[in-house]
Amino acid sequence: MQNDRVLFIQPPTSFNQTSPCLDDKQFGLGLLANAAWLEAHGFEVHGLHVPLALHYGFEEEDVKAFILKEDPIVIAIGLNWVHFSSGALEVARLVKAALPRVPVYIGGQHATMFAEEIASANAPYVDGVIKGEAEHALLSICQQVALSGKVTEDVPGLVTNRGESVAPHVLEEMDDLPVYRYSVLKPRSLRPDAGAISTTRGACPFKCAWCVEPVIGRLQGRRKLMFHSARRIADQVAALMSEGITRFTIQDNFFVGGNVKLIELSEELVRRDIRPAHLNIFAHPESYGYEGYAALAACCELASVDFGVETGSYDVARINNRHLDREEVVLSISEAVQAKVEPFTWWMVGLPGESEAALRDTEQLILETMKVGGIPRWVSPMILFPHTPIHEDPTRFGVEPRFKDFEDYSKFSRATLAEAVLFSDTITHRSTGSSYEDICNASQRLRKFIAQNLQFVEEFYETCGMQPDLKSVKGRILQSFF
Ligand code: B12
Structure with missing residues (x-):
């Protein structure tokens, strides 16, 4: 049979x-x-x-x-x-x-x-x-x-x-999807206590020119961004906890729901006495205010937020249709710290419009954020994906794509970590004023800048009663130069 x-x-x-x-x-x-x-x-x-x-x-x-x-x-x-x-x-x-x-x-x-x-x-x-x-x-x-x-x-x-054949069908009632488990995949994870939570599906409503998320949701068959309820997210957390996972990250578009969704989730977790050892969430700098961060801190032992700041340059932000208010970035990081949420920052290079002045602006913002406790985690060169506004209309953005078809992108399978960090082979595009090498160098330049100024974050955390793992952040950044 x-x-x-x-x-x-x-x-x-x-x-x-x-x-x-x-x-x-x-x-x-x-x-x-x-x-x-x-x-x-x-x-x-x-x-x-x-x-x-x-x-x-x-x-x-x-x-x-x-x-x-x-x-x-x-x-x-x-x-x-x-x-x-x-x-x-x-x-x-x-x-x-x-x-x-x-x-x-x-x-x-x-x-x-x-x-x-x-x-x-x-x-x-x-x-x-x-x-x-x-x-x-x-x-x-x-x-x-x-x-x-x-x-x-x-x-x-x-x-x-x-x-x-026919376009993808999706389940409209997202909460009817069963919760998943990590143990279905063998062998076990290297970090068996860590897991990710899926809270949304569908297209991101923001339209940052480099990002595929506004299109991918629709390509995948869903007409708009949809959220799991707080109850269902808590069910997922509880299910993973029963497998021994205690540290969670939410890296999807949950931040679009702002304080309201975050507070709802926190209240649901607290009400059901589900208490993660660590809850990390991704956010745009303007996604949450103090109340949201306080709610995050209230529902777990350790709370952290990954801010996708990306650039400190108003010109670059404007060209790429990305909201940026430098004061708001600094304020948001301060509010997170005030609520005892560890704030990490993530940056990008190789964005259309990037110039020497833009890189200096980004360095300046990195510095300002470090002084209020923002911990720079990494600098990534933009990966230009198909279907994004930049890939669809590169001339408008002054960009020349280097990777077009599936075979081109397969280079990411063949490149080693050292090659990707030190050489420009996996840089997917060049733009007016920036060669592949320039983009690769910009990424190293910002990481060096971070390394040279890390003492500002170290000093900040000497007195504020929080102990983020600055050693591993420093280690990763320093390692990337060798
Ligand atoms: C959460 C997330 C992460 C988490 C991963 C969590 C996890 N354990 O899966 C983290 C932060 C680790 C992550 C990292 C990265 N990510 Co990511 N990530 C996402 C994000 C925000 C959500 C994905 C998700 O889990 N959705 C929920 C699930 C249920 O939906 P889904 O993935 O779409 O899956 C559906 C279908 O695609 C399909 N499907 C998916 N897998 C499979 C497998 C099989 C067998 C089948 C049949 C179907 C199927 O069915 C699913 C449901 O029906 C997406 C963007 C987005 N909004 O979707 C980016 C995204 C997928 N990530 C992306 C990238 C680039 C990365 C990084 C490479 C970034 C970097 N430079 O380091 C890394 C590398 C990932 C790695 N392997 O280490 C890109 C992918 C582009 C690409 N073509 O490669 C996206 C689209 C974001 C972007 N703006 O560019 N990511």
Whole structure:
């Protein structure tokens, strides 16, 4: 009798990559969400996290043996982030060679951006790419395969080498989605006490020119940004806590809900006596005020906020349609500190309009924020993705894209961490006045600036009664120069 086992695979960046340019140990929340959904519909779900398996000393042959032993009816490979491009296809090739009759599908945000290209160029070993939110599509595929051994009916969002069928379908009632668990993916995480919480789906309402989030939500099938209720988010936190996860991060568009959503969540957690050891949230500098930060601090042992400040230049902000008020940035960081929330700041280089003066403005803002306790975490060169306003109309932004198709972006699978930090190979574009090297150098320049001024943050925290982990921040920044 046929089993009804479905195998999810988180691929490596590439089997022969030993030092990926971006972290490869995350558990993709989209993958976990789909696994939970299939389980709730009666399928037996197993998951393999290949980067972790390799990290723990297993080899490509062991991965193959594991997959053969699983003997699933469908294999679903996650391709959410650009740096897994080559690895996702390597895994597809490997599983097709091992189990030629088992259909293999790829899904996730990066796969969604290049669905047609991936499906048409890799048809022998990729049966299809699931575009967008995948719950309905994957369930339909698994049900059809369980019933008749193949997919004969139209599947919403499925792209094959014969083209696309129907646009992705999404579940409108987001709270009806079952909570996910990390333990579905084996082997266990390197940080088994840490997990991420998904609170929203759909397009971000802001329109920062470099960001794909305003478009990706729609590409994925959802017409607008939608939130899980505070009750459902607390259910998710509780479910993960029962697996031993106590430190959480919310990195999605939850910040769009401002103080109101944050206070609601805090009250729900407090009411149910669910108390994370650490709760971290991503925010724009203007997202929250003191009341929001105070609510965050009230519902967990340690609260922190990651501010995507990105630039200190009004010109750059204007060209890129990004709100910036330098005083507001400094004030927001002060309010977070006042509420005992650790404030981290994140910065970008390679943005359209970046000039020597703009970089100086950014250095100035980094300095001002450090003096009020803002801890600079990292400086990232902008990755120019397709579908963003800049990629769609580069001349308007004075930009020349270097990466266009899926193969171009696969460079992120091949580049090592040292190469990405020190050389310009993974810089996706150049712009008026900035070559690839200039962008790479700008990123080093700002990190050096941070390193040279870290004493301001160290001094700040000597007296204010908080003990953020400045050592690891300093270590990471300093390490990036060697
Ligand atoms: C949360 C988040 C993170 C968290 C990750 C949390 C986690 N454990 O997953 C953190 C902060 C770690 C993170 C890091 C990065 N992220 Co991020 N992240 C997001 C964010 C905000 C939400 C993603 C999410 O979890 N959504 C909730 C889930 C349920 O939805 P979903 O992912 O869309 O999944 C649905 C479908 O895509 C599909 N699906 C997803 N996976 C799979 C797998 C299978 C098998 C199938 C069939 C379907 C499927 O089905 C899901 C539901 O139906 C998105 C932007 C956004 N608003 O969506 C960026 C985003 C995905 N990240 C992005 C990037 C670039 C990064 C970084 C590379 C940034 C950097 N420079 O370091 C890193 C690297 C990630 C890594 N692997 O280490 C880009 C991806 C672009 C790309 N093509 O690569 C996005 C779109 C943001 C952006 N503005 O550019 N990220």
